[in-house]
Amino acid sequence: MKVRSWTACDMDELCRTTKVYGFDLDNTLASSKQPMKPAMIERFSALTARAEVALISGGSMDVVTLQVLDVLDGTADRTHLHVMPTSGSRYYRWNGSAWALVYSHDLDPDTVATVESSLERHAKELGLWEDRVWGPRIENRGSQITFSAHGQYAPVEVKRQWDPDNRKKQALAEAVRADLPDLKVRSGGYSSVDVSLNGMDKAYAVRQLASALGIETRDILFTGDRMTPGGNDYPAVEAGAKGVSVTDPGDALGLMDALLARLP
Template identity: 55%
Template sequence: MILAWNQWDWDALVSRTRLIGFDLDNTLASSKRPMIPDMAQRFSALTRHIDVAVITGGRWELVTSQVVDMLEPQANRDHLHLMPTSGTRYYRWSQGQWRCVFSHELNADQRRRAMSSLERHAREQGLWRERIWGERIEDRGSQITFSVLGQAAPLQAKQSFDPDGALRRGLVEAVAADVPDLQVRAGGYTSVDVSQRGIDKGFAVHELSRLVGIDVPDMAFVGDRMTPEGNDYPAVQAGAMGVVVGNPGDTLLFLDEMLKRIGA
């Protein structure tokens, strides 16, 4: 089931939910920016009551700067499950530090073929722009990410670039034909991700279920891209309850309502 954050029956949602997962960019924080103090306070408070996951297409270093470094001292890190690069990696707090539980790395040949195909088809389709902000192709080890406008592009530019997803669909289809052994999918507003086949946010919630012992239908996932072509949708396809937000402001309001009831 997918509903907007303010359409849920709050008491029913709280009584059923045993783990809450969050997208990161435009859900917990603005793109590539740390959580604001109000979000960090509520997010930290949530970890004291329930298991909390962050599943994002971003690399581990961004999860660190946007989330981990902003946690309050009272946050229960033992309740946190951090899954960067679309769930290809999984980190838990253990013995006073974050440890990688698993990592589904691409090998050197897979990374080379993915990057070559992305560049070639982006140039052919007019998506190799002259003006970009930050890195264009990132090798994240377990995921190759191509960002048409660059990783650090302003949010407004990202949101207005390809609103119906048609440009990214064309690139996804062309690259997927070159690397049939890999999974190619649209990521954020301007990005295309390449990873091991079968690994997305649906894979991530199934792995959480297996490792933590919480059934997927007892998980809620909060994100801003819950349409069938959005990168948060696989979590709902896997069976999690989908909570749609439009921006971090919505997420703050959602957390306020949940904390009122979970805290009680």
């Protein structure tokens, strides 16, 4: 399953064959846990006015709201926006006055406690329980529990530098997976590990979105910054979506301009 940088793609062909434009959030549309910048707000809002757009993020609905939904400008058409936080284990649509929940697959309290205990114990055993943190290390996102080595709100560069070869995340994921064979444990962002019900990832989100809209997964174009095998955006491609990679929000801005130049 080949994923290319958008600059290496035939953009005319992509636009001709795409019915939904899907995006990762952190380090794609915005820096981690930060609102979209004004230039991206303008482009993203304009795109929702001209096409069906899906936002598929590993973050919670609260964070997605902070980064995207609360900063959309007056040109945005929220009825064209499909919001799928926590890797698609929740799905929201605009009902005219608020974001209404279409479905959710939340973890029960006993499972949450077991997951949090396993993450903390193994992180400490592996020497991954960092002293300096920005926000909680472990966050219950309802349908997903996320461990972030330096906390949920650590600066992007701190997150990026923590595990450049993914070995720390993989070691923690493997240790926790042994405790929780009935759950899905995977590397998340630069410094995070996510735990959810089995089958809850961006592949699930893409399939659910296609089913809801009565289209094929190949009709969805998904853009993210972690689009290599093992990256948390790659499952969307494994589900059949067309995959496009970007390096950061600045690169994604160029993609937005290319899309808007071709859409009616």
